[in-house]
Amino acid sequence: MSDDVRSVLLSGVGGQGVVLASRIVADVLICAGYDVKQSEVHGMAQRGGSVSSHIRFGSKVASPLVPLGSAEVLAAFEWAEALRWLPFVRPGGAVVADVRRIVPPGACGDRKDWLTSYPALNAEVIGPQTVKQRFVDATAVATELGNAKAANSVILGVIAGFIGVPDHIWETSIARFVPPRTVDLNLAAFREGREAPPVDLKPEPTREDVATVGPPRIELEQSWCKDCGICPRVCPEFCLAMDARGKLQIVDADACTGCRLCEMLCPDFAITIHRDEPALAPGGVT
Amino acid sequence: MDSRVLLSGNEAIARGVVEAGVRVAAAYPGTPSTEILETLSRSDTMDVRWSPNEKVALDVALGASLGGARSLAAMKHVGLNVAADTFMTAAYTGVGAGLVVVSAGDPGMHSSQNEQDNRYYARLAGVPVLEPSDSTEARDFTKTAFEISEEFDTPVLLLTTTRVSHNRGLVELGDVEDHPATGFSSDPAKYVMIPTHARMRHPIVIDRLDRLTKYVEASPLTSIEPGDPRIGVITVGVAHHYVNEVLPDASILKLGMSHPLPLDTIRAFAATVERLFVVEELEPFVEDALLTAGITVEGKQHFPRTGELGPDAVYDGFAGAGVLDPRPPPEPGPETVVRRPLLCAGCPHTGPFSILKRLGAIVAGDIGCYTLAALPPLSTMDTCVAMGSSIGMAAGLAASGGAAGPVVATIGDSTFLHGGIPGLMDAVYSKADITVLILDNGTVAMTGGQEHPGTGVTLQGDDSPSVDLVALCRSVGVDDVVVVDPYDLAATHRVLAAATSRPGPSVVITNRPCVEAPVKIRDNPFEVVTDDCTACQLCMNLGCPAIVWTTETLEGRPKVTIDPDICTGCTLCAQLCAPAAIVPMGGPS
Numbered sequence: 001m002s003d004d005v006r007s008v009l010l011s012g013v014g015g016q017g018v019v020l021a022s023r024i025v026a027d028v029l030i031c032a033g034y035d036v037k038q039s040e041v042h043g044m045a046q047r048g049g050s051v052s053s054h055i056r057f058g059s060k061v062a063s064p065l066v067p068l069g070s071a072e073v074l075a076a077f078e079w080a081e082a083l084r085w086l087p088f089v090r091p092g093g094a095v096v097a098d099v100r101r102i103v104p105p106g107a108c109g110d111r112k113d114w115l116t117s118y119p120a121l122n123a124e125v126i127g128p129q130t131v132k133q134r135f136v137d138a139t140a141v142a143t144e145l146g147n148a149k150a151a152n153s154v155i156l157g158v159i160a161g162f163i164g165v166p167d168h169i170w171e172t173s174i175a176r177f178v179p180p181r182t183v184d185l186n187l188a189a190f191r192e193g194r195e196a197p198p199v200d201l202k203p204e205p206t207r208e209d210v211a212t213v214g215p216p217r218i219e220l221e222q223s224w225c226k227d228c229g230i231c232p233r234v235c236p237e238f239c240l241a242m243d244a245r246g247k248l249q250i251v252d253a254d255a256c257t258g259c260r261l262c263e264m265l266c267p268d269f270a271i272t273i274h275r276d277e278p279a280l281a282p283g284g285v286t
Numbered sequence: 287m288d289s290r291v292l293l294s295g296n297e298a299i300a301r302g303v304v305e306a307g308v309r310v311a312a313a314y315p316g317t318p319s320t321e322i323l324e325t326l327s328r329s330d331t332m333d334v335r336w337s338p339n340e341k342v343a344l345d346v347a348l349g350a351s352l353g354g355a356r357s358l359a360a361m362k363h364v365g366l367n368v369a370a371d372t373f374m375t376a377a378y379t380g381v382g383a384g385l386v387v388v389s390a391g392d393p394g395m396h397s398s399q400n401e402q403d404n405r406y407y408a409r410l411a412g413v414p415v416l417e418p419s420d421s422t423e424a425r426d427f428t429k430t431a432f433e434i435s436e437e438f439d440t441p442v443l444l445l446t447t448t449r450v451s452h453n454r455g456l457v458e459l460g461d462v463e464d465h466p467a468t469g470f471s472s473d474p475a476k477y478v479m480i481p482t483h484a485r486m487r488h489p490i491v492i493d494r495l496d497r498l499t500k501y502v503e504a505s506p507l508t509s510i511e512p513g514d515p516r517i518g519v520i521t522v523g524v525a526h527h528y529v530n531e532v533l534p535d536a537s538i539l540k541l542g543m544s545h546p547l548p549l550d551t552i553r554a555f556a557a558t559v560e561r562l563f564v565v566e567e568l569e570p571f572v573e574d575a576l577l578t579a580g581i582t583v584e585g586k587q588h589f590p591r592t593g594e595l596g597p598d599a600v601y602d603g604f605a606g607a608g609v610l611d612p613r614p615p616p617e618p619g620p621e622t623v624v625r626r627p628l629l630c631a632g633c634p635h636t637g638p639f640s641i642l643k644r645l646g647a648i649v650a651g652d653i654g655c656y657t658l659a660a661l662p663p664l665s666t667m668d669t670c671v672a673m674g675s676s677i678g679m680a681a682g683l684a685a686s687g688g689a690a691g692p693v694v695a696t697i698g699d700s701t702f703l704h705g706g707i708p709g710l711m712d713a714v715y716s717k718a719d720i721t722v723l724i725l726d727n728g729t730v731a732m733t734g735g736q737e738h739p740g741t742g743v744t745l746q747g748d749d750s751p752s753v754d755l756v757a758l759c760r761s762v763g764v765d766d767v768v769v770v771d772p773y774d775l776a777a778t779h780r781v782l783a784a785a786t787s788r789p790g791p792s793v794v795i796t797n798r799p800c801v802e803a804p805v806k807i808r809d810n811p812f813e814v815v816t817d818d819c820t821a822c823q824l825c826m827n828l829g830c831p832a833i834v835w836t837t838e839t840l841e842g843r844p845k846v847t848i849d850p851d852i853c854t855g856c857t858l859c860a861q862l863c864a865p866a867a868i869v870p871m872g873g874p875s
Contacts, residue, residue: 013625026292026454036292037420039453047627047658048831062530064420064453067597068616083622107623108826108835109662114844116835118623125620148851233644233779234864236824257843259822261864275841
């Protein structure tokens with residue numbers, strides 16, 4: 001056992017290439033003469049879930065997992081995934097975060113106040129425990145070079161600045177692991193990352209202000225309805241259903257968001273959605 | 287450069303299999319075991335094959351072993367439940383050439399339905415179990431397992447976990463041994479397990495355990511790292527490294543074999559330390575055995591019995607035991623978004639599940655990617671228990687009379703071939719009022735896209751005959767079999783509505799391939815004409831990762847946009863969009 005063991009944590013979203021990037025980092029550290037353990041989780045995490053990879057190196061590594069509060073570098077390929085792993089960063093450690101946002105559909109789930117649960121781009125939440133913060137727009141840098149897919153090599157370039165292994169070792173490893181046709185692109189991306197200027201976090205684009213629109217009310221004119229079954233097939237909130245006798249029923253009026261799909265698609269004008277003032281105009285609110 | 291290479295635990299097991307001169311390897315894919323066979327598939331000296339399920343894989347490996355060829359069967363932990371029938375009696379028959387069964391466990395359930403501790407299978411069957419802690423040991427123990435198997439005429443269980451199988455570490459490559467197949471010699475008293483023969487074999491199993499105990503007392507599988515005599519720790523598997531991390535000065539007895547146990551060595555070690563701990567993942571398997579043997583140890587009163595251990599859990603356990611200084615709980619990180627796994631953009635499972643939700647079906651689900659339909663916004667799965675269980679459970683739900691809606695079993699092509707066919711025969715035999723929806727995407731998608739007997743391709747990529755699902759369903763007696771395109775929402779709705787409204791068993795088979803494997807399918811992406819979007823959220827109900835809210839709203843509801851880098855052009859959202867605001871990018875294709 002040795003107490004010279006250092007830890008790097010890579011995080012991102014399934015499909016971003018976290019695993020390949022961490023294999024490159026591990027290879028670099030092996031070539032630099034360290035004992036290395038590298039650990040990630042496969043499986044369901046690959047289906048758009050959160051992915052992390054623990055890399056530990058030194059003269060002799062014991063635990064393959066990074067203990068809390070001990071990572072020297074946290075490199076996140078996506079903003080929300082930087083926040084998730086912050087408790088693993090040691091005081092004085094470095095947080096490298098791509099300002100890219102991958103908003104999962106589940107963050108767009110609230111159909112009452114319509115607020116997303118995705119965290120704001122805000123340097124302050126990274127907190128005072130880390131003295132070094134580097135925010136990069138790796139996708140923009142890579143796109144400038146001709147291919148957004150080289151973004152991970154940009155981040156590797158930033159990480160290299162914190163680890164202290166000569167650049168030529170990094171470049172040899174990158175060339176070994178990336179697809180042969182993309183070697184030049186990825187090496188250029190790595191060098192850009194070494195020099196990449198930090199990005200200042202701009203204020204969030206905020207949703208346009210929403211005028212208060214009253215709660216919707218569904219009015220069903222039974223005598224006009226011929227129970228054709230169109231509206232219960234389309235209602236996004238499952239407010240409408242056919243009963244056992246094949247008659248249309250309003251089964252969950254409270255869930256109605258007033259989207260008017262039923263009103264628009266009813267061939268018999270039997271449904272009207274009422275809302276309190278102000279009245280609508282297509283394309284926005286008054 | 288030295289001769290060390292960075293290998294995952296699974297790659298290291300595969301390397302051990304190669305170095306041990308194994309001739310036959312069979313497996314069914316299952317996280318975290320899948321990469322063992324995938325790594326071996328490149329071998330030209332070995333017969334390496336996917337089996338339709340774990341029991342068949344073990345049957346093949348046992349048969350090959352009796353034929354005199356060193357053999358491997360690999361599976362995830364729950365796969366051993368499927369193979370248990372063979373496993374239990376293989377302990378009686380013993381082996382011809384070496385037979386090793388790899389069971390890859392999943393403490394913490396990163397990708398599993400339970401976290402059962404398969405060491406109990408070793409005790410139940412009376413076979414030895416080895417637990418490597420890292421990649422080097424994964425390779426070494428694999429070779430040792432084959433030696434033990436032949437020396438003691440027993441199958442050997444090699445047990446890994448997600449952390450061992452998927453951790454990469456440096457491994458020094460060894461030489462490849464040559465073990466030509468020795469041939470089959472008929473020995474009915476040993477291999478035909480009728481009661482008369484089996485009664486003679488059981489005492490042999492028990493005697494073998496005594497001999498294995500003597501072996502492990504003297505084996506390098508049992509090792510001592512002398513240290514501080516005040517604290518002695520018995521470590522098993524990956525927990526060894528966590529103990530090394532947080533208590534580098536402790537006296538450590540490392541167990542490479544956790545059944546049978548080297549009790550004399552442990553007693554002697556216990557006498558040299560003041561306090562004795564056992565640190566092991568999941569159940570108190572070693573701890574209970576030591577307590578039964580009258581050895582005083584501390585264990586699960588300090589360390590969690592659920593989930594994966596790690597350096598922090600082990601630190602906190604020793605802090606709770608008064609060995610280490612307690613430390614304050616970590617500062618919680620800032621709030622961030624919940625990121626659950628999802629069905630991919632363009633997944634052919636999305637449409638059928640959105641329709642089952644619309645039909646108010648009671649859905650008995652199964653194991654595979656489509657289990658993700660249980661999560662919001664689809665939220666269309668009511669049960670998921672074990673491979674192939676969906677069909678029998680659906681028949682039971684229908685028989686109960688307690689299901690307030692049509693009962694549908696949903697099962698993937700590979701899961702159906704693995705364990706679904708007997709359930710379908712039962713549904714026919716018992717005239718169950720259920721619909722079986724076979725989601726045929728032509729691959730084992732959840733584990734990364736492996737071949738199976740229905741794909742017409744072998745592990746090596748060679749052509750093979752493929753199972754005809756329609757003919758199979760008809761042959762077991764289902765008259766009502768319909769194949770439908772799951773990208774055609776109207777047709778899928780019509781077919782499922784009709785099938786679920788008819789009495790008796792029916793089968794609906796979808797026919798679109800997985801968008802990720804064996805080839806990535808990417809068509810012209812779609813885009814949203816923002817002015818036309820009424821923000822109705824109907825497309826958001828699909829849970830497609832390509833569709834997200836924008837900052838533009840209508841009556842307070844966010845309009846949506848499509849990420850063209852993720853969209854596969856499957857057209858599902860466009861089919862749903864009433865105002866036709868979702869259109870192919872760059873005009874009609």
